Amino acid sequence: MIEAARNIDTTGGKTFQYQDKLPNLPIPDLKNTIQRYLTAVKPIQTPQEYEKTKAAAELFLNNEGPKLQDELKKYATDKMSYIEEFWYDAYLQTTDPVVLNLNPFFLLEDDPTPQRNDQVVRAASLICSTLTFIEALRAKTLEPDVFRGTPLCMSQFTRLFATSRVPTDNGCYIAPAEESRHIVVMARSQCYHFEVFDENGAVVMNEKEIASNLRAIIHDATQVPVTDIAKNAIGVLTTENRRNWARLRTELQQDPVNNDALQVVDKALFVVCLDHVTPSTIEDLSTNMLCGTYKLDHGLQVGTCTNRWYDKLQIIVCKNGSAGINFEHTGVDGHTVLRYVSDIYTDTILRFAKTINSQTKSIFHSHNSQDNAPGRRGSAASATSQGFDSNPRRLEWRMTPKVTMGVRFAETRLSDLILQNEVKVLEFNNYGKYFITDMKMSPDAFVQMAFQAAYYGLYGKCESTYEPAMTKTYLHGRTEAIRSCTDDSVNFVETYFSSASDSDKLETLRKALKAHTALTRECAKGQGHDRHLYAMECLWDRTHIGEKKPLIFTDPGWKTMSHTVISTSNCGNPALRLFGFGPVVSDGFGIGYIIKEDGIAFVASSKHRQTERYLATLEAYLLDVQGMLMKEKYPGGLSQRQRLLAMEEAHEMINGYSYFDNGDVASDTSSHTSNSSSSVTRKVGKRLVLREN
Template identity: 50%
Template sequence: MSTFQYQDKIQKLPIPPLKDTCERYLSVLKPLQTEEEHKRTIAATQQFLNGIGPHLDEQLREYAKTRPSYIEQFWFDSYLNYDSPVVLNLNPFFLLEDDPTPVNNTQVKRAASLTQSSLEFVRALRREELPPDMIRDTPLCMDQYNKLFGSARIPTSTGCVMQSDQSSHHIVVLSRSQFYWFDVLDKENNLILTDEELGFNFDSILKDSSKSTPSEIARSSFGVLTTENRKAWANIRSNLLNDPTNYKIIRIIDSALFVVVLDDIELESLSDLSKNMLCGLSILDKGAQVGTCTNRWYDKLQLIITKNAKAGINFEHTGVDGHTVLRFCSDIYTDSILKFAKSINPNSPSIWKSKSPSLLKKDHIDTNVVTIPRKLEWNLTSDLSLALRFGETRLSDLISQNEFAVLEFDSYGSDTIKKLKCSPDAFVQMSFQAAYYALYGKVECTYEPAMTKQFLHGRTEAIRTVSMESNLFVRRFFENVPGKEKLDLLKASCAKHTDTTKKCSQGLGQDRHLYALFSIWKRYVADAGYDSDGDVGVEEVHQDNLSDSSTIGNDVNHGEKDVQFSKDIPPIFEDSGWDKLNNSIISTSNCGNPSLRVFGFGPVTSNGFGIAYIIKSNSITVCVSSKHRQTQRFVDTLKHYLEEVKDIYDQEIVSAEKVKERGRLQQTRSGNLNYLLGGYGYFDLEDDEIKSRGNSPDRMGFRRGGISARQLSEKLRLAEY
């Protein structure tokens, strides 16, 4: 079975009818708006449909005819134009389960095992032996895998570009902010080092880097530059490239398959591990930074291994989504288990279709390859020294502004949830709504991604969790109503969410279509010569024309000017509803399988929560991040809600069966509900839905006379994770 055998059979992502998109847009905004706000949004949407909307839609459909996906290029634009630091804002993390093999429970052996499994994955991908992703009998697009290895996000003065080196054969290793590299594949993409040899290299690197003094670490912490504002990093990088030594180092890092990070720290707490895998730890000793936060390179895929063999992945998100990286994680974790089985029984199976030639016979290896680690020695100037110093302090500030809390809920999981006749994902989504409502007495715009990889170059569509059904559920849940009614409302809200998820997975959402129309309008306005900030394009990357090195970013022909376009922003995008939809206070993602213990990302908005969750048969794990919005309290409230729902279920369903047998009913506990409400008792909301809706964000929009009042290349906050 070939990796890309279904690529030419996969259909393009459909562009929904404009009228349907607008109807869905109004539907998702209704539960988030006051009556007056919604009336204004209806009017703006109707004006859009009667005016420029159909023409924009026509132009989008024409544009999409010659492209694999109508949204892909605009998606890249939004990410590559993002100017804030990628750390905590764009890059997610995965924390792997511990290696079940006792011998691999050391840093060196875990790093060697994961690295070799990763290289087997690269080999299978390049030989097109990696089985294609499937959902039941439906093949998924495999294009993203071409952007996973040998790729780097590169800042330029006009925005970032994504560069991929398809011929890369080496890795970079970071230890105590010291940089090393060595070759790991030959020209035929066969592995050239055994587990033991990789371990020897990592051990040598650890011993060499351990000699570094704190001042030497500070002077070589060039990874902090990747955490800077992108324009600032572009300027610094330009200076780096002017020096021949630094130029060579940058090229080696950019083209590496991935970066292996060896952290000089032991961690057990899930919240600390989550923070370490996402942004590193800021630890000061007499004013000097001695934490792991400088031991990173955020422009590339990173495998991170702590001193006590905890392992995780941090990845640059522009070219790949969580599902793609999850497949990678799952395969390398599975391979580590099967390698242990093979050490006991040589006839044990392997997940790889073929293996490299015997690594014990080195005669087939090119003598030009570098298998012994070589240290990369930067040429440090006074300007670079200042850049490192201030980059580290700004990074430490950024880290200190965020907090993390992890809930490992083991009372029940998907098995029990299914007994309630609810989708596990929808059930957990409703738990977030209830927990937030319990704390704040209102609902807020919530985002969850629906994967659309069954379409060519598919990414995600935005599921908007808040609905009229979910609003009614969270209000009634905290009122003195029978448990059966609460469960019925929960089921109804879950059913609505499941239906929405199904439609979004089919490409029938509203966010992507509207954002593409907005992007079409922006491009024509920019071509007309009006003020627009940093419009960066994307060079198309097709499966059939990938060369050894491919670049995404810049140099796009916007087409000829069209006099039908006005510099005035279309009314639907000037309305407060558009701002509300693009201000996800609760940004969530469900991404898990047995290889993962936790995953997560930073909050998408300064006043919001980033919530990543994994649902297993008997447990639910949730990682919550925020900029100090009582994160632990939110997690505690979520836990008590989950317990309360189970109490209600036991009372209303399980005990109901006993009633039939014994004719009596036990009373449910009420402590959890009182805890959820913080001791304040039931909300006195009656039927006033408006009390459960947050105010629209303050308008920072466009002036009607033009577009210069808002930065048009701001981060797309519709769907990052």
């Protein structure tokens, strides 16, 4: 399933200069893994349940475990990562829709230049910066990621662009198109495409030319009758159950015209979704970026939910210029997409600065000033005669009865899915990283304990909680699971909601923070229990077919641990306003958060589990703890001058953001191939006539 992605070159150049120096992800000692597992599962079990789980774990350690550990080590001898293939299979073998289940979203901050907060101008600007990023990545001049002096693996960037998740009857696979030269744009659920790179791999369209294409696309899309928008929305099939999508895709491919159109989308660098709406609330805006909007007009779906292609990276731009990213999660994690988003957001600002001062430099070494270049349309010879056609073309689909019904039912099932979930936002502005650090506490651990306290305050119990720790300091590293609910966190929340004194509450909080920070460090070193045990279970299923499974994997404790009720992820920097994803279990919460300098942004989703009330409880806790901390630090009260001095003291302690300071936690220690054929894709679809600006 992943062989095609592995064949992409990740050697040489500045970008991949550290790849051959990165160590392999270590396989932890089995005894330590079992102890970590028992430590993690104990707080979410009754004493009786825990004793059964402990017995199953000890049985595994003394029987099947050591042999399976040896088998895993042998399996990993020729692998870049012992978990990678199993991890890909976990994503690619699922049959559930990817929307709301796998794909996260980022909401970008508004462009600081007001004139760019227009849909066409903002989209053209983001496209232009993205093309420059891709050009630098392909030239291997993109700066490599480094965290606190330690290089990070850059392999995920080869799967960010020009790849597609393709469904089959036996699971999905990732299809790369390394020579891709075009992008796909969606407007009112119609698909368009145009070329942006020439045959030599150089960007050949400037920002104004891209904007001209986008205007032509929007004009053409508005001519489509409302009654026909959802009928021809092939993109909605990517929201289907993966087996249904595979079946309908096979039906589409029977027609050469449809097959060519599918190839155009699959091989595109990325997809741009131009939405015809301006969401009125921050919740509506977040929902739009996560799963699109639901809106009916005389029983017909006219929301943005059909204006998507979830098998690829999507740049989404609303009518008012609000922009975000929705990405296919199989091959990339949040910190990789964060780097990309940070770079293009910075580049859009620097390109504007260059119009004021021509000496302003780009952050990309391969930058060729395409924003000021004349472009192919400005040359004497026509673009078409040079073998390059930059005019947009609309993809036209031949709808068979099966495909027509498939699109209809996919839309109604998607609409059900959207209505079954809710998204709520809390932009907490009372304090953030500065204040928490000034209190000598870890910001991320502080927020994780807030999640525990809010859930306990609402439901009176603790549940399995997940936070990803980044393991990209290792070759092909992804993440390890931090299980935030610990004995210390349980002790803290029980103390917090008791009649104990404030000093006792803060003492147990600090102890819980210390435990979480230590756990985070271990996980970032690859010394967690989740990935190790999961790899062992997968290896057993693959090599011991027909044999009775070890009790540790059938014991209820394993299911309890894997049933993540509170799934969280910390990913952000000043380029992002919000970040979120759907719940991973039916009775759970999905919480994306960004710890900012003077605030914390939360996006919580659930299947209508009092999400707003949970965030209200979270906010009340954050304010209450702030009061306790201020009272402890300033027992005699806080004057206005002291407040100002405290703020200045906090600011001096922070040296600003790096890409990963507030992203997923990192360690602070040292078969299906697809070659793009532009000559084929260039002429697919109806060519649009450009309109004057």
